[in-house]
Amino acid sequence: MRAYIEDIAGHDGQQVTIQGWLHNRRSSGKIHFLILRDGSGFIQAVMSKAAVGDEAFARAGHLSQETALSVTGTVRADARARGGYEIDVVALEVHAESHDYPITPKEHGVDYLLDRRHLWIRSERQVAILRIRHEIIDAVRDFFNGRGFVLCDTPIFTPAACEGTSTLFPVPYFDDATAYLTQSGQLYNEANAMALGRVYAFGPTFRAEKSKTRRHLTEFWMVEPEMAYADLHDVIDLAEGLIGAVVARVLDRRRKELAVLERDVTRLERVTPPFPRITYDEAAALLQEKGLPFQYGTDLGGTDETVLSEHFDRPVCVTHYPASVKAFYMKPDPGQPDKALCVDILAPEGYGEIVGGGQRLDDLDLLLQRITEHGLPQEAFEWYLDLRRYGSVPHGGFGMGIERCVAWICGLEHVRETIPYPRMLYRMYP
RNA sequence: UCCUCAGUAGCUCAAUGGCAGAGCAUCCGGCUGUUAACCGGAGGGUUGUAGGUUCGAGUCCUACCUGAGGAGCCA
Numbered sequence: 001m002r003a004y005i006e007d008i009a010g011h012d013g014q015q016v017t018i019q020g021w022l023h024n025r026r027s028s029g030k031i032h033f034l035i036l037r038d039g040s041g042f043i044q045a046v047m048s049k050a051a052v053g054d055e056a057f058a059r060a061g062h063l064s065q066e067t068a069l070s071v072t073g074t075v076r077a078d079a080r081a082r083g084g085y086e087i088d089v090v091a092l093e094v095h096a097e098s099h100d101y102p103i104t105p106k107e108h109g110v111d112y113l114l115d116r117r118h119l120w121i122r123s124e125r126q127v128a129i130l131r132i133r134h135e136i137i138d139a140v141r142d143f144f145n146g147r148g149f150v151l152c153d154t155p156i157f158t159p160a161a162c163e164g165t166s167t168l169f170p171v172p173y174f175d176d177a178t179a180y181l182t183q184s185g186q187l188y189n190e191a192n193a194m195a196l197g198r199v200y201a202f203g204p205t206f207r208a209e210k211s212k213t214r215r216h217l218t219e220f221w222m223v224e225p226e227m228a229y230a231d232l233h234d235v236i237d238l239a240e241g242l243i244g245a246v247v248a249r250v251l252d253r254r255r256k257e258l259a260v261l262e263r264d265v266t267r268l269e270r271v272t273p274p275f276p277r278i279t280y281d282e283a284a285a286l287l288q289e290k291g292l293p294f295q296y297g298t299d300l301g302g303t304d305e306t307v308l309s310e311h312f313d314r315p316v317c318v319t320h321y322p323a324s325v326k327a328f329y330m331k332p333d334p335g336q337p338d339k340a341l342c343v344d345i346l347a348p349e350g351y352g353e354i355v356g357g358g359q360r361l362d363d364l365d366l367l368l369q370r371i372t373e374h375g376l377p378q379e380a381f382e383w384y385l386d387l388r389r390y391g392s393v394p395h396g397g398f399g400m401g402i403e404r405c406v407a408w409i410c411g412l413e414h415v416r417e418t419i420p421y422p423r424m425l426y427r428m429y430p
Numbered sequence: 431u432c433c434u435c436a437g438u439a440g441c442u443c444a445a446u447g448g449c450a451g452a453g454c455a456u457c458c459g460g461c462u463g464u465u466a467a468c469c470g471g472a473g474g475g476u477u478g479u480a481g482g483u484u485c486g487a488g489u490c491c492u493a494c495c496u497g498a499g500g501a502g503c504c505a
Binding site for chain 2 (some may be wrong): 078081104108
């Protein structure tokens with residue numbers, strides 16, 4: 001009977017066939033220990049010379065790392081085994097050999113591993129990370145789908161460097177036209193929300209910034225919800241609920257993977273709403289109190305984010321940034337027009353910004369004024385301005401970066417391990 | 431674009447300016463409970479590239495290349 005390693009506990013005492021690859025092998029004269037992996041897990045198969053005969057035993061002694069094989073044997077609970085079960089081998093079939101597999105069970109450098117990312121993802125640690133990534137994405141979808149949000153994706157090709165701030169990737173688009181890879185579905189999301197009420201987009205995002213830090217990729221995934229008839233508090237409540245639900249889901253279903261990563265789960269167990277909410281002014285005071293060379297009125301830098309997020313034991317919501325450091329479409333606070341109704345959520349343990357969003361500017365005249373102030377071409381935004389001409393309502397939303405979220409929940413040093421094939425400033429292979 | 435660090439065997443790393451080394455991987459042999467198994471043996475080198483200093487350079491100097499971390503930048 002074919003069985004997957006993740007289901008092995010349900011086959012105790014039965015004879016099963018595992019189809020997979022040889023992860024590692026140890027040998028002790030008349031007994032081989034074969035560590036198998038099949039994508040769903042890892043398990044130790046025990047092959048004794050007495051059980052399979054001299055010839056088959058000798059052959060198994062030469063199997064190399066990542067040989068594709070099927071192993072048939074009896075499942076047996078064993079306290080000595082990691083995972084609690086082993087397989088006593090009665091037969092072994094090799095499907096394809098593997099010679100000189102480059103990733104040995106010893107240490108390797110980052111550059112070496114990234115050049116072999118297509119093989120690196122076979123390792124136990126990388127499999128754990130990618131399964132947690134899957135769980136996070138699944139939890140995000142369930143969260144929105146269960147709250148009446150409609151998945152409504154936004155285009156990857158966009159017509160112009162719309163917001164005039166971040167650097168975009170240009171792409172030839174027939175004849176003499178140039179398209180740009182999206183840096184955010186934000187503007188289209190607002191149109192979608194006016195059509196469907198509550199929507200979310202979930203797709204890749206591209207930034208051509210020459211950023212070379214542990215928090216940056218040139219291609220990353222972002223989930224962006226947007227709600228009609230919503231204010232800043234609704235946006236913060238939603239983001240808080242999402243983060244709480246995602247962390248709870250991973251803690252509930254991916255304990256094993258977190259253990260592989262040696263993640264301190266007590267730090268994650270504390271991540272329950274409500275999260276602390278502070279204003280930009282309060283954050284600035286806190287930073288100055290801690291003696292950081294922070295200049296009031298500017299955006300928070302990487303160090304500032306790290307210090308702030310380490311000050312709290314759960315994600316912290318920072319609101320009301322100066323309007324001047326935020327995008328043109330942010331709605332100013334009626335009580336203090338120089339501040340924007342925006343929120344950034346900083347993950348704890350120094351992981352920095354994972355969410356950015358706020359309430360959108362819904363007044364036509366003020367939006368026109370902002371477009372002018374930012375030196376943006378009004379004609380490119382006519383469709384966006386239409387949203388204010390035909391039944392404008394208070395609305396808002398946010399974007400959450402999946403890779404930063406995965407890095408935080410997994411406790412990783414760098415976002416490059418959070419996506420199967422990271423795209424970075426100087427790396428596009430494999 | 432700038433700053434810092436690194437580049438030596440397939441991999442991870444040693445080597446005071448004085449014979450190019452170890453562990454792992456590979457191959458051969460040993461071991462019936464191993465957990466990155468262990469023990470013994472063998473093969474494996476244009477020290478990133480190009481110059482320079484020196485009796486002598488992996489080591490010091492210059493330039494370049496490649497990578498890493500950070501800054502700037504990044505709603």
